[in-house]
Amino acid sequence: MDPETGKITVTDWSSVEDVGRVLHPDMLDGQVQGGIAQGIGYALGEDLLIDDNGVVLNASMADYQVPTAPQVPVLDKLFSIESRDPTYPLEIKGIGESGVSSPAAAIASAVYDAIGVPITSLPLSPEKVLEAISRRDK
Numbered sequence: 001m002d003p004e005t006g007k008i009t010v011t012d013w014s015s016v017e018d019v020g021r022v023l024h025p026d027m028l029d030g031q032v033q034g035g036i037a038q039g040i041g042y043a044l045g046e047d048l049l050i051d052d053n054g055v056v057l058n059a060s061m062a063d064y065q066v067p068t069a070p071q072v073p074v075l076d077k078l079f080s081i082e083s084r085d086p087t088y089p090l091e092i093k094g095i096g097e098s099g100v101s102s103p104a105a106a107i108a109s110a111v112y113d114a115i116g117v118p119i120t121s122l123p124l125s126p127e128k129v130l131e132a133i134s135r136r137d138k
Contacts, residue, residue: 001114003133006126008111010040014077015102020093021084028095033075035099041067043104047123 001008015032022028045065049057058064084091104122112118117132 001111006129008044008124010073013073013075016079017095017098018083019080019095021091022082028080029078031096032078032099036075036103037067037072039100039103040072043107043122043124045123
């Protein structure tokens, strides 16, 4: 996080997933990596803007920013733990959603550790970071 601009950059990421029985390792990696990229986007940039009439103001991909490869760190520290679940067919578990849920909390916690002020709404925009720093300095 740059304290001058408020810009947050995710430079590294590790993940451990409880995946049940792995049927296709490459598919597992792709699902987890995609989920983490979505979670980083949700945490740092995705902000659905709706006017007073309920019209979405940023409905196109040109206006609604999702992360691209340069905004996502190399995700080479992904680990899975197989804990087969006998109550499901093939002893599998869903893994497509697991990567999405943790980035926002992890990034918000890292920002809190860095600046000492919590930011309690997403996205964690540069403006919100700078505003939190200014609150801290008062």
